[in-house]
Structures are given as structure tokens and as C-alpha cells.
Amino acid sequence: MKIRVTINGALYEREAPETVNLLHFLREYVGLTGAKEGCGGGECGACTVLLDGRAVNSCLVLAAEVDGRSVRTIEGEVRDGKPSALQQAFVKRHAVQCGFCSPGVVMSARALIERNPKPNVEEIKEGLEGNFCRCTGYVQIIEAVLEATGQEPSIEERSHA
Numbered sequence: 001m002k003i004r005v006t007i008n009g010a011l012y013e014r015e016a017p018e019t020v021n022l023l024h025f026l027r028e029y030v031g032l033t034g035a036k037e038g039c040g041g042g043e044c045g046a047c048t049v050l051l052d053g054r055a056v057n058s059c060l061v062l063a064a065e066v067d068g069r070s071v072r073t074i075e076g077e078v079r080d081g082k083p084s085a086l087q088q089a090f091v092k093r094h095a096v097q098c099g100f101c102s103p104g105v106v107m108s109a110r111a112l113i114e115r116n117p118k119p120n121v122e123e124i125k126e127g128l129e130g131n132f133c134r135c136t137g138y139v140q141i142i143e144a145v146l147e148a149t150g151q152e153p154s155i156e157e158r159s160h161a
């Protein structure tokens with residue numbers, strides 16, 4: 001079937017099987033490989049993208065479902081060759097180690113801060129609860145989101161992270 005979808009502000013039109021999921025559509029039919037396949041079953045969040053502004057696990061969404069809609073991926077965080085302030089905060093706070101989870105974590109954080117520009121630690125934890133990170137640890141990730149939203153994490157907040 002023909003799928004027309006706006007991705008990171010640009011319109012794409014691709015022929016793809018009805019059974020292909022959004023993650024594979026992005027990676028194999030559009031060439032955007034930022035979203036990663038971890039579990040492939042909605043458990044890890046590595047494949048998170050925004051669909052009409054809402055964070056979704058792209059492994060659980062059929063590409064056919066996004067026809068006529070708007071998708072944002074980690075590639076859309078980069079403007080004029082520069083990483084977004086959110087991505088820069090992840091680097092500054094050492095919130096990326098192997099990086100496999102990072103595209104999904106950043107996109108969940110993006111969705112969170114668009115609906116809540118100054119989330120507190122608990123809200124950040126809730127916003128990222130579907131994203132697993134096996135190597136960095138969540139303290140740095142929470143700090144990165146605080147940093148990106150103009151907040152400084154306190155010692156007390158860190159002790160509860």
C-alpha cells in the first residue's frame with residue numbers, strides 16, 4: 001500500500017506492505033535508522049518516536065496507521081547540523097553510554113517537556129518509565145532532562161532518583 005506521512009516536517013510517500021510496522025518502515029523504507037529495535041514487543045522503548053506529538057513504541061504501530069499523520073524521530077532533533085539543547089544536555093550530563101536506548105529516551109523526554117516544560121523528578125520518572133537503559137543509569141538521564149528544562153538537580157533529588 002502507499003503510505004504518505006510527514007516525518008520531521010517533510011512529506012514522504014512510500015510503497016510498503018500492510019504488515020510492516022512503523023519502526024521498520026522508518027528504518028528500511030525511509031532510511032531513518034535512529035529509532036532502534038530492542039525487544040521488538042513494546043517493552044524497552046528503544047524504538048520510541050512521536051506520533052502526532054505523542055510518544056509511541058514504533059514497533060507496536062503499523063506503518064499503515066500513520067498514513068496522513070505526523071511522525072517525529074530522533075533525526076528531527078538536529079537542526080542545521082546541530083544537536084538540540086535536549087541532546088546537548090544528555091551529553092553534558094553524561095546520560096549516554098552505549099547509546100542504544102538514547103534515541104528513545106530523548107524522544108520520550110521531548111514528548112514530556114512539550115506537555116510539561118518544567119517537569120519535576122517524579123514527573124520525569126513517569127515520563128520515561130517506558131524506556132529502559134541498561135548501562136548509563138537513570139540519575140544522569142533525569143539530570144539531563146532537568147538541565148534541558150533550565151532546572152538544577154538538587155542533592156536531595158539525586159538521592160531519590
Ligand code: FES
Nearest residue numbers: 038039040045059
Ligand atoms: S523495540 Fe519497541 S519497545 Fe522495544
Ligand code: FES
Nearest residue numbers: 098099101133134
Ligand atoms: S546508554 Fe546504553 S542502554 Fe542506555
